[in-house]
Amino acid sequence: MSTKTKLITEPGREVTQDACRVCAPLGACLAFKGVEGAVTLLHGSQGCATYIRRYLISHFREPIDVASSSFTEETAVFGGKANLLAGLDNISRQYTPQLIGVATTCLSETIGDDVAAVLRDRVPADPEEKCKVLNVSTPSYSGSHADGFYRAVRSLVSALTEETSEVFTQRLNVFPGMATPADIRWLKSLFKAWGLEAVVLPDYSDTLDGGLWDTYQRIPSGGTSLAAIRGMGGAECSLEFGHALNPADSAAVWLEECRGVKRLLLGAPVGVAASDLFFHRLQALTGRDFPADLSAERGRLIDAYADGHKYVSGKRAAVYGDADLVATLALFLLEIGVTPVVCAAGGPVSAFREVMKGLVPDFEERGMEVLSDVDFDHIEQATARVGVDFMIGSSKGYKAAKRLGVPLVRVGFPIHDRFGAARQRLMGYDGTQRLFDELVNTLLSHTQEATGLGYSYM
Structure with a gap:
């Protein structure tokens, strides 16, 4: 699962010594955890899912399920279609999810499995299945966990957002990037206080930092609803945090190009100057005066x-x-x-x-x-x-x-x-x-x- 980084420590030798990134499918798993009723299926070996669960659990301290199509030696040679279909049916039966996000791994990408075609031609074992299935290409040799995260968010938007002629003022799409659950909670509370209807995607503020359970929940409550994602085309604008985000992986760029929703790109509001710019943008959107409590926070900082x-x-x-x-x-x-x-x-x-x-x-x-x-x-x-x-x-x-x-x-x-x-x-x-x-x-x-x-x- 290690990713190859070009580093010449001796003439003619390329190696990686302690990579400063994690694999792309991990980022996709994180993004899908921010969608209500979603389960991630990694199309590849069982080891990939185990590796990613270990990383996410040790960071967030929450139980995390990641399904796998469980490649074997035979699957790696003849293709993983049968495993993928069986995995989808098993997840649908055991979890009853609203959405299954299929993220590819290095192995399935290397052998050339056409996941999109498999999903397009799939006939569910349960004809009444109402679960949405979508896929995102996330081989680790073409990016880091951050790339996988952004690609998954864009895939959610491009697969689910519906066309609409209605535009709702004071409605805002928010793409905070790989923010912490605490920062996502802060953003949601802030937008509500400013009178904005904000759809934050992804929203794992509860799914990855929830309360104590009486019984185990296979799919934790919380996350951005599918209905909210479908309605993103009717927002006044999309606010996206990022300095180095590739436009090809940007959900806000897709919404602007395909649904006509204006994109506002800002750096994350960390620091006085960046926070000032962020709040000035909110003032412009809402017409509100700068709140006294924020002025006090700024003064203390x-x-x-x-x-x-x-x-x-x-x-x-x-x-x-x-x-x-x-x-x-x-x-x-x-x-x-x-x-x-x-x-x-x-x-x-x-x-x-x-x-x-x-x-x-x-x-x-x-x-x-x-x-x-x-x-x-x-x-x-x-x-x-x-x-x-x-x-x-x-x-x-x-x-x-x-x-x-x-x-x-x-x-x-x-x-x-x-x-x-x-x-x-x-x-x-x-x-x-x-x-x-x-x-x-x-x-x-x-x-x-x-x-x-x-x-x-x-």
């Missing part, structure tokens, strides 16, 4: 920046992970006086350097190195060469940070060695406040441990 400035000003950081998250965090770090001297995207984002140049035109003069399609061996080499005070990204960077002797601020996916990843807030003034506090405290803790001072006024 700026005051915290002033109080913590002496701890972060002039620091150097290495940022890694999904391209969109890296770009978002880089802008936040620059805002607080930290230079992200290494900005590394683990996925194969060919335009990432151009994206960063658009966001930070003088990034080369600042001494920032922008990398894409790299693994942690490459990231560690680049970080050691330029020197940093801390790293920021997922848990997968812990070993590199330890070898470099610098602290790690855990943000993004996956976070396996800390508790509460599903409740990590990043967006808005108060989400940025939490992130800033964690960053400052991580640096203070490292200083205490490195100097042996123990408790002290800092």
Whole structure:
């Protein structure tokens, strides 16, 4: 299941040493978990489903079912049509889902299974079956988990959204990207408070961070309803977060081209400047004045920046992970006086350097190195060469940070060695406040441990 990353550590040798990404079908599984009544079926080997369940469960701390067409040696030679059909019938019978999302894996893509044709010609074992079945192509050799996530969201929109001549003002489609459940809950609450009818896709705020069950639920309650997705064509506009999103994988681009729904593209509202822009857009959509409670949150955040400035000003950081998250965090770090001297995207984002140049035109003069399609061996080499005070990204960077002797601020996916990843807030003034506090405290803790001072006024 490892993905191949081009990294030359010796002349003529290409290897991957600790990939800075996870496989594309995992992203599709995450997206489908944000749809009401949905079950994911991976068309490939059982090991793929086991691997993905392990990653998702350890991050979200929730039970997660991922079905598999369970390829064998014979299936890999003669094709997986029979296994796929049997898997679909089994899921329909045992789970009674509203939707089955079929995500392909490297194996089924390599042998050339035509999943779309199989689904088109499929005759369900139960003629009364009302379940919608759709597929998304997610071989890991053509992208990362972020790519799989965006492709699955686009497949949901393109397969389900209906044509309509009606346009409802104050109705908004929202594509937050790989946001945390806590941030999705915040977005839904915010839009409601602003008087907007918002359809957030995907919405796994409950399915991947729900309450305690009395009995096991095969399909957890929550998620964006199929009816809401069908009605996305009647929205006033689509708000999509992202800096490095490929337009070909964008759900909002599809809605604009095929349903005439205007697309508004913003970076995720992390930091004062990005949050200001986000809220100004909401003001323009609603005509409302800026709420007093948000002004108070903004004031507290700026005051915290002033109080913590002496701890972060002039620091150097290495940022890694999904391209969109890296770009978002880089802008936040620059805002607080930290230079992200290494900005590394683990996925194969060919335009990432151009994206960063658009966001930070003088990034080369600042001494920032922008990398894409790299693994942690490459990231560690680049970080050691330029020197940093801390790293920021997922848990997968812990070993590199330890070898470099610098602290790690855990943000993004996956976070396996800390508790509460599903409740990590990043967006808005108060989400940025939490992130800033964690960053400052991580640096203070490292200083205490490195100097042996123990408790002290800092």
